[in-house]
Amino acid sequence: xxxxxxxxxxxxxxxxxxxxxxxxxxxxxxxxxxxxxxxxxxxxxxxxxxxxxxxxxxxxxxxxxxxxxxxxxxxxxxxxxxxxxxxxxxxxxxxxxxxxxxxxxxxxxxxxxxxxxxxxxxxxxxxxxxxxxxxxxxxxxxxxxxxxxxxxxxxxxxxxxxxxxxxxxxxxxxxxxxxxxxxxxxxxxxxxxxxxxxxxxxxxxxxxxxxxxxxxxxxxxxxxxxxxxxxxxxxxxxxxxxxxxxxxxxxxxxxxxxxxxxxxxxxxxxxxxxxxxxxxxxxxxxxxxxxxxxxxxxxxxxxxxxxxxxxxxxxxxxxxxxxxxxxxxxxxxxxxxxxxxxxxxxxxxxxxxxxxxxxxxxxxxxxxxxxxxxxxxxxxxxxxxxxxxxxxxxxxxxxxxxxxxxxxxxxxxxxxxxxxxxxxxxxxxxxxxxxxxxxxxxxxxxxxxxxxxxxxxxxxxxxxxxxxxxxxxxxxxxxxxxxxxxxxxxxxxxxxxxxxxxxxx
Numbered sequence: 001x002x003x004x005x006x007x008x009x010x011x012x013x014x015x016x017x018x019x020x021x022x023x024x025x026x027x028x029x030x031x032x033x034x035x036x037x038x039x040x041x042x043x044x045x046x047x048x049x050x051x052x053x054x055x056x057x058x059x060x061x062x063x064x065x066x067x068x069x070x071x072x073x074x075x076x077x078x079x080x081x082x083x084x085x086x087x088x089x090x091x092x093x094x095x096x097x098x099x100x101x102x103x104x105x106x107x108x109x110x111x112x113x114x115x116x117x118x119x120x121x122x123x124x125x126x127x128x129x130x131x132x133x134x135x136x137x138x139x140x141x142x143x144x145x146x147x148x149x150x151x152x153x154x155x156x157x158x159x160x161x162x163x164x165x166x167x168x169x170x171x172x173x174x175x176x177x178x179x180x181x182x183x184x185x186x187x188x189x190x191x192x193x194x195x196x197x198x199x200x201x202x203x204x205x206x207x208x209x210x211x212x213x214x215x216x217x218x219x220x221x222x223x224x225x226x227x228x229x230x231x232x233x234x235x236x237x238x239x240x241x242x243x244x245x246x247x248x249x250x251x252x253x254x255x256x257x258x259x260x261x262x263x264x265x266x267x268x269x270x271x272x273x274x275x276x277x278x279x280x281x282x283x284x285x286x287x288x289x290x291x292x293x294x295x296x297x298x299x300x301x302x303x304x305x306x307x308x309x310x311x312x313x314x315x316x317x318x319x320x321x322x323x324x325x326x327x328x329x330x331x332x333x334x335x336x337x338x339x340x341x342x343x344x345x346x347x348x349x350x351x352x353x354x355x356x357x358x359x360x361x362x363x364x365x366x367x368x369x370x371x372x373x374x375x376x377x378x379x380x381x382x383x384x385x386x387x388x389x390x391x392x393x394x395x396x397x398x399x400x401x402x403x404x405x406x407x408x409x410x411x412x413x414x415x416x417x418x419x420x421x422x423x424x425x426x427x428x429x430x431x432x433x434x435x436x437x438x439x440x441x442x443x444x445x446x447x448x449x450x451x452x453x454x455x456x457x458x459x460x461x462x463x464x465x466x467x468x469x470x471x472x473x474x475x476x477x478x479x480x481x482x483x484x485x486x487x488x489x490x491x492x493x494x495x496x497x498x499x500x501x502x503x504x505x
């Protein structure tokens with residue numbers, strides 16, 4: 001006898017015969033118990049994209065104002081939690097927090113961020129390093145523009161201390177004009193980017209830091225820097241950070257007619273910028289910059305190539321601080337009705353290189369459309385187009401951290417209300433839940449045939465190899481058994497070839 005497990009026969013009295021619902025390929029496979037009393041091997045299956053996914057919900061049944069793109073973001077800590085910024089029938093700036101369960105979102109009470117007629121949507125951004133913390137960018141009367149931190153308790157926010165970042169000129173509020181540096185965990189740092197109407201229009205950025213929580217949360221603003229000039233008052237701006245602390249800012253030039261980006265890094269409230277790099281010389285308005293969360297040196301910038309065409313390009317970051325940008329060849333994405341509305345790109349957080357681009361479909365419908373796409377290197381391949389059944393404008397979009405659900409906030413032009421609809425990327429979904437694991441197969445079992453399974457409370461000792469005695473093992477979503485704690489814990493290895501299957505309900 002060389003191992004403690006040799007004291008017991010395989011199963012140790014816990015072998016039970018089951019009928020297989022689906023073939024079990026070999027011994028040593030984790031299986032689940034079905035409601036019919038049969039067993040099925042743990043595994044994943046492909047679930048096709050579903051757009052639209054469920055039904056649209058109202059943020060507000062009326063909308064009074066110019067309605068710049070509605071802001072929307074998913075909580076990076078809590079899957080399914082979403083925050084939207086919008087204006088109501090009084091022209092007040094509001095935020096609202098909801099929670100998704102599948103395709104259904106349950107919204108909390110509308111919170112009036114500013115109870116004064118402004119007529120433009122606020123912009124929201126979650127802090128990726130501090131749970132329940134966020135900032136809101138909004139406009140007060142005249143040319144008074146503010147950034148203000150907030151803290152969530154459930155779906156109810158508490159406002160911190162607001163700070164003015166523009167007082168002399170009108171700026172274009174755009175969804176995506178503010179973002180936090182997710183790589184900086186010691187200092188709560190972010191960047192604002194905007195265009196003022198002074199002169200021909202000046203392109204500004206400035207860093208900020210946040211301290212405190214709740215009502216004492218406060219902003220410290222860095223120096224406002226004029227990055228370039230010669231822009232339209234309607235110039236769109238956006239910023240996105242990657243996981244290594246590099247940001248990419250996108251915009252459009254008016255006097256020289258081009259779409260551009262530049263990259264940079266932040267230390268405290270000091271920004272170090274790379275060179276402005278042209279993406280295209282034909283444009284109307286660029287959309288948002290979106291960085292692939294699974295490939296941090298890759299991003300997409302989209303724009304209106306003409307009144308009826310959308311185009312996009314893949315950018316690659318390199319060099320010191322990843323502040324050098326190289327663009328691939330610009331590609332026409334869709335021959336749609338831009339209506340001067342930007343195309344908004346959202347990446348799948350699970351699958352590298354996969355994205356959805358939300359835009360207006362081809363005339364005469366002008367309805368919102370989601371187009372699935374992928375990129376390889378710098379080549380974009382567009383897939384299927386899906387229609388949302390609304391004539392939408394002023395839209396923003398964001399994707400959940402893990403579920404594959406993306407949400408689109410927009411003004412429904414036929415009903416003049418603010419709505420949120422959603423879609424879902426193609427996903428791999430597992431049949432393993434927190435409670436349905438029953439045991440490990442003792443042999444291969446054909447579909448509808450009977451065979452033995454060592455159930456919880458027994459010792460599985462067939463079909464298992466290369467285990468580390470004393471280590472905890474987990475059934476993974478794809479049917480493998482490893483020490484990765486993301487899976488469902490099934491027991492502790494007693495030897496290189498046996499696991500004591502702990503009984504857990």
